[in-house]
Amino acid sequence: MNIQLQTKLCHMFHIQYPLFLAGMAGGPSTVNLVAAVSNAGGLGTLGAAYMEPDAIRTSIQEIRKRTDKPFGVNLFASPVSDNDTRIGEVNGVLNRMREELHVPLENTSTVKSPDLFEKQCAVILEERVPVISTAFGVLPEPFMQHAKEANLLVVTMVTTVEEAIMAEQAGCDAIVAQGSEAGGHRGTFDMVKHPMGANIGTFALVPQIVDHVQIPVIAAGGIMDGRGLIASLVLGAQGIQMGTRFLTAIESGAHEVYKQALLESTEESTVITKAFSGRPARGIRNSFIRQWDASGIQPLPFPTQNTVTRDIRNAASRMCNPDYMSLWAGQGTRLLTSGQSAGDIVADIIQQARSILPR
């Protein structure tokens, strides 16, 4: 088997190395982190799902000041519709946490989550960002068509072979195959079919997807170093996407106490939970998750649960209290390093990968 580090994906995306920074919504993927990964030869991606359209535009302009290399912007492609029918019982559980944190109690009867998707897409198209990637579903028409007309590359994250085929048929240029080891939200499209997400391990998922689509596959989930990169290429992937590995980088926007929790965690520390957002996501088990699980109450669906827990997560962040923050993390956290720049992380991974390849 002839494994090359410069894969077709590199030519297609005009990058030196087949390594994507995951777009990480909620702040970790700062403009400095995105630009640093792109400058190091990978593809930086801005996690823009929760960002106001104007803030996305400003960030794109800031990234362009820091790099002339390609980069991507990532959004959540799922319709926003709130379901607040059980808001009373949910706030009953959350108010006990609010009391502990000394933040105002909530007794609202309705929830209105912002629906920014169309305006976010418009900004990405107007700014002609080279790559648009989505989680939770394929970029819907007519945005797909507009993206194609503007020569943007479109990437979708999937968790099953069926989703990969759907993404290919919809016109995506590449697919991220997200194994169950991955930190953050499960990218699974159909929450009715898979209420806790489709949780197939990276090692099983990648080759099965590779065998069923023609477009390049990017492996994600638990990949932390050059060994993971080479293993992914051997499985037939043309590249990797990493989120957790970059959370402790100097340029990462992750809170210092979150970085600390990551560095202290092990492969046993994380669980997949719907407690924070209503969508299954992998993160370090903390008091918030324990208290939620003990309540026996079902979370509201995404994005309603996400909207109603936001004040608690924000307060915990202000108070530097990791017990009530969403500490998204994959299963590879023993392989994290402290105080390294993103450029050095990329260089280390590539160097290790090269050392594995036969000369």
Ligand SMILES: Cc1cc2nc3c(=O)[nH]c(=O)nc-3n(C[C@H](O)[C@H](O)[C@H](O)COP(=O)(O)O)c2cc1C
């Ligand atoms: C903190 C964090 C936030 C994430 N946010 C997003 C996101 O906004 N959009 C997305 O497509 N994937 C997101 N992901 C998932 C990544 O795309 C990717 O599947 C995952 O990071 C791969 O596993 P790893 O964390 O073990 O590298 C996030 C992951 C983490 C760790």
